[in-house]
Amino acid sequence: MTFSVIQMVSQSDVLANLAQARALLERAAEGGARLAVLPENFAAMGRRDVAAIGRAEALGEGPILPWLKQAARDLKLWIVAGTLPLPPVDQPQAKANACSLLIDEQGEAVARYDKLHLFDVDVADTRGRYRESDDYAHGNQVVVADTPVGRLGLSVCYDLRFPELYSELRKAGAELISAPSAFTAVTGAAHWEVLIRARAIETQCYLLAAAQGGVHPGPRETFGHAAIVDPWGRIVAEQDQGEAVLLAERDSKEQASIRARMPVASHRRFFSQGARRPASE
Numbered sequence: 001m002t003f004s005v006i007q008m009v010s011q012s013d014v015l016a017n018l019a020q021a022r023a024l025l026e027r028a029a030e031g032g033a034r035l036a037v038l039p040e041n042f043a044a045m046g047r048r049d050v051a052a053i054g055r056a057e058a059l060g061e062g063p064i065l066p067w068l069k070q071a072a073r074d075l076k077l078w079i080v081a082g083t084l085p086l087p088p089v090d091q092p093q094a095k096a097n098a099c100s101l102l103i104d105e106q107g108e109a110v111a112r113y114d115k116l117h118l119f120d121v122d123v124a125d126t127r128g129r130y131r132e133s134d135d136y137a138h139g140n141q142v143v144v145a146d147t148p149v150g151r152l153g154l155s156v157c158y159d160l161r162f163p164e165l166y167s168e169l170r171k172a173g174a175e176l177i178s179a180p181s182a183f184t185a186v187t188g189a190a191h192w193e194v195l196i197r198a199r200a201i202e203t204q205c206y207l208l209a210a211a212q213g214g215v216h217p218g219p220r221e222t223f224g225h226a227a228i229v230d231p232w233g234r235i236v237a238e239q240d241q242g243e244a245v246l247l248a249e250r251d252s253k254e255q256a257s258i259r260a261r262m263p264v265a266s267h268r269r270f271f272s273q274g275a276r277r278p279a280s281e
Contacts, residue, residue, distance in 0.1 A: 114139025188223020
């Protein structure tokens, strides 16, 4: 029941990032992980050719998807592939989604989550303005999937500010939730820890918060502090900056006890109205 969360400092060179990610995934596998979560934009940071990258991957001409499948097979590891730009299936010319893929140990994509909430904000840092919707289309579906370490709900970065998504993931049976991220240094210092702990506490799920942690092209500085949070809201592993591989074990008996002693799911009185039916893979 061991899983891993990975922190990177990805740059603009896709192949160099993939090589570094492979080394980190190998460390996760050597540590006994059955599932590993890569951060948001693990394959590239600071690139402006998002559409071209996504189109190449959709047409089978890019390096990222073959690399993911090979890494999963070689390491016998389930991988949450942070995010990569990927258009909808069978629409390679369409606008890309910020796509988080779940790859099984046979190298097959068993679930796809397209980021629902896009980071269109102004931040008091050296970059100032972020508009993800310039490059990406919104996703529209909640996604959960069975894995060797439990039922996994998928989310990404800015999603953390929208608790209704996490309520839907819990309602769909999530026991763990992945949140590959690239929080800015400013927003991360203010809000990262409180958000990841709150999402774990309210869902009584393990929160697998992979992160980018350092300086990237753009210029852009990310907060880091990749973490694993247990269903009681305790941070059981954390890395401030730089590359890291975090490992933890899911204690399913303790999780069941927490949920039984404080049955918040059955106490809920308010329900979201707009979310689409969860996609169970």
